[in-house]
Amino acid sequence: MTKKIFAIIIALAIGFTFVVSASAYTYVHVADNANKLSGEEFEELENIAVKLENAYGICVMLCIADETTGMGDENYAEWIYTDNTDNENGILLLHNDGENTYAVFTTGNADEIFDDEAIAEMRDAYDSNDSYYGGVYDFYELAEEYLEEAYYANDDSDEDTVLTTGDKEEKDGVAFIWLPVSLGIGLLVGFLIINSIASKNKSVHMQKNATVYTRPGSMIITGSADNFLYSNVEKKEKPKQENKN
Amino acid sequence: MSTILEQKCPCCGGAVEFDSGVQKLKCPYCDTEFDITAMPEDTSNQVEQINWNSQGAQWGAGETDGMSVYACNSCGGEIVADATTGATECPYCGNQVVMKGQFSGTLRPDLVIPFKLDKKAAKEALKKHISTKKFVPKSFLEDNRLEEIKGVYVPHWLFTCDAVGNASYKAKKVKKWSDANYDYTDTSYFDIYRSGNISFDNIPVDGSTKMPDDLMESVEPFDLSQAVDFNTAYLAGYLADKYDVTAEQSMPRANERIRQSIIDSFKDTVQGYDDVENQGANMNVANGIYKYALYPVWLLNTKWNGENFTFAMNGQTGKFVGNIPTDKKAVTKASLLLGAGIGAVIYGLMWLIELL
Numbered sequence: 001m002t003k004k005i006f007a008i009i010i011a012l013a014i015g016f017t018f019v020v021s022a023s024a025y026t027y028v029h030v031a032d033n034a035n036k037l038s039g040e041e042f043e044e045l046e047n048i049a050v051k052l053e054n055a056y057g058i059c060v061m062l063c064i065a066d067e068t069t070g071m072g073d074e075n076y077a078e079w080i081y082t083d084n085t086d087n088e089n090g091i092l093l094l095h096n097d098g099e100n101t102y103a104v105f106t107t108g109n110a111d112e113i114f115d116d117e118a119i120a121e122m123r124d125a126y127d128s129n130d131s132y133y134g135g136v137y138d139f140y141e142l143a144e145e146y147l148e149e150a151y152y153a154n155d156d157s158d159e160d161t162v163l164t165t166g167d168k169e170e171k172d173g174v175a176f177i178w179l180p181v182s183l184g185i186g187l188l189v190g191f192l193i194i195n196s197i198a199s200k201n202k203s204v205h206m207q208k209n210a211t212v213y214t215r216p217g218s219m220i221i222t223g224s225a226d227n228f229l230y231s232n233v234e235k236k237e238k239p240k241q242e243n244k245n
Numbered sequence: 246m247s248t249i250l251e252q253k254c255p256c257c258g259g260a261v262e263f264d265s266g267v268q269k270l271k272c273p274y275c276d277t278e279f280d281i282t283a284m285p286e287d288t289s290n291q292v293e294q295i296n297w298n299s300q301g302a303q304w305g306a307g308e309t310d311g312m313s314v315y316a317c318n319s320c321g322g323e324i325v326a327d328a329t330t331g332a333t334e335c336p337y338c339g340n341q342v343v344m345k346g347q348f349s350g351t352l353r354p355d356l357v358i359p360f361k362l363d364k365k366a367a368k369e370a371l372k373k374h375i376s377t378k379k380f381v382p383k384s385f386l387e388d389n390r391l392e393e394i395k396g397v398y399v400p401h402w403l404f405t406c407d408a409v410g411n412a413s414y415k416a417k418k419v420k421k422w423s424d425a426n427y428d429y430t431d432t433s434y435f436d437i438y439r440s441g442n443i444s445f446d447n448i449p450v451d452g453s454t455k456m457p458d459d460l461m462e463s464v465e466p467f468d469l470s471q472a473v474d475f476n477t478a479y480l481a482g483y484l485a486d487k488y489d490v491t492a493e494q495s496m497p498r499a500n501e502r503i504r505q506s507i508i509d510s511f512k513d514t515v516q517g518y519d520d521v522e523n524q525g526a527n528m529n530v531a532n533g534i535y536k537y538a539l540y541p542v543w544l545l546n547t548k549w550n551g552e553n554f555t556f557a558m559n560g561q562t563g564k565f566v567g568n569i570p571t572d573k574k575a576v577t578k579a580s581l582l583l584g585a586g587i588g589a590v591i592y593g594l595m596w597l598i599e600l601l
């Protein structure tokens with residue numbers, strides 16, 4: 001019976017690990033419908049976009065398409081965004097490569113962060129580069145600058161926004177190495193608890209003193225001295241918060 | 246003959262010297278300075294004066310008639326039983342005892358606490374004692390056999406005294422605060438001294454070598470207000486152990502408990518510190534008297550895997566003690582099981598904290 005319970009707990013622990021690991025963002029941020037990027041380029045740019053979303057809570061997407069299947073650029077941009085993510089705070093820049101037109105879809109906090117001027121700058125950054133890879137890279141670089149600027153602008157704000165409540169640091173999850181460490185700590189604590197319970201099986205021991213036989217009210221303190229000897233002040237520097245930049 | 250008085254530094258233990266320049270005692274090793282009045286008296290070389298006087302009485306003529314001594318050939322224990330009770334098995338080891346002869350000699354007990362609880366209560370207490378414990382081997386629960394249950398009057402020496410003592414402690418106070426850049430910890434060290442008097446009434450010390458001292462001290466305390474003057478009539482139906490540890494041989498144990506009581510009781514008056522550590526104590530005993538008393542104890546012997554397990558119950562209060570074997574495999578399994586569970590929870594919490 002205990003073996004079964006043990007197996008179930010281990011399975012749950014491992015299962016939990018994989019479930020939680022899998023809960024990270026898995027959808028596409030760089031939608032290369034026109035096949036302008038190589039596999040490596042796509043992967044690198046996708047990683048950048050994921051890191052931005054993890055850090056700031058804002059989904060920044062870019063879509064390169066040959067055509068918009070008759071939907072129109074704006075509708076197509078919205079469709080691509082909502083079809084890919086549930087994040088209610090985000091931006092998508094659509095480049096219709098066939099007609100060389102652009103459209104932007106923003107939602108939630110991204111509306112405030114990326115104003116018309118910012119969007120124009122980001123589009124120019126993308127457009128002015130000779131390669132698609134370089135253009136997308138520049139687009140994300142500029143997007144990060146705006147996100148960072150907005151983050152610090154909202155740092156002391158009481159407003160409950162994604163930027164102020166979100167974790168700016170990267171959230172790559174807990175490293176797998178912490179699983180054996182956690183198990184080690186758990187085993188130590190478990191060992192102490194169980195042995196503490198088991199030690200109660202021994203109830204035979206010598207008495208420490210005879211205070212139970214003290215005559216009531218018989219203790220009289222006749223001499224008392226509390227002498228200060230010396231003091232020692234230790235100073236330890238506080239760990240400083242590291243700035244991302 | 247001259248003697249050199251050496252004062253020890255409470256901080257480092259080095260020998261302190263009088264510094265005429267500052268008119269203070271100074272430790273040449275750690276440079277700590279002390280006012281002469283602040284140094285506690287060096288009591289480490291004081292001779293403890295401990296005198297105990299007996300109140301013991303002798304047996305009256307014909308008082309021990311009908312009481313026989315039985316000896317165990319296995320463990321050497323000697324017990325006393327009246328003619329009607331008799332004895333067949335040693336209450337300590339369970340082996341056969343043989344009648345050695347008519348009871349004689351030794352001091353007559355001053356007091357006896359009569360049995361208040363019967364054999365049935367002792368059996369029930371054993372069941373309850375075992376059933377409430379965890380990780381007991383299943384085979385012990387199923388197969389252990391109650392070999393012997395005997396009510397035994399165990400000889401005890403009772404020590405009463407007025408103790409005068411002193412104790413010194415090292416104490417520290419810790420204060421923590423922070424500013425924008427640093428965390429500060431200020432640890433202040435103090436030398437504490439207490440002296441005073443405490444009186445003790447009837448500290449019991451087991452007077453039988455066959456009865457394990459730890460077993461007897463574990464069933465304490467007995468309520469001596471219910472003790473009566475000794476009468477052999479109280480022994481009817483029970484066994485009585487003869488003392489084979491004299492009062493003189495028992496005194497060191499009584500003194501040890503008194504000394505520790507002084508240390509602990511005086512320590513309770515040292516308040517307002519974060520840590521208090523005893524550095525030593527001295528005591529003198531005045532008006533020390535001792536009495537000889539018989540305490541009622543139910544002894545229960547069980548056998549499991551060829552090993553004897555002895556349990557004891559205070560025959561007056563019902564306090565039940567006795568070590569029970571532990572199933573080491575079950576302990577290991579439970580530790581692993583609980584440890585894995587706790588580990589999984591810790592890891593899960595780490596994930597949640599990371600994701601939130």
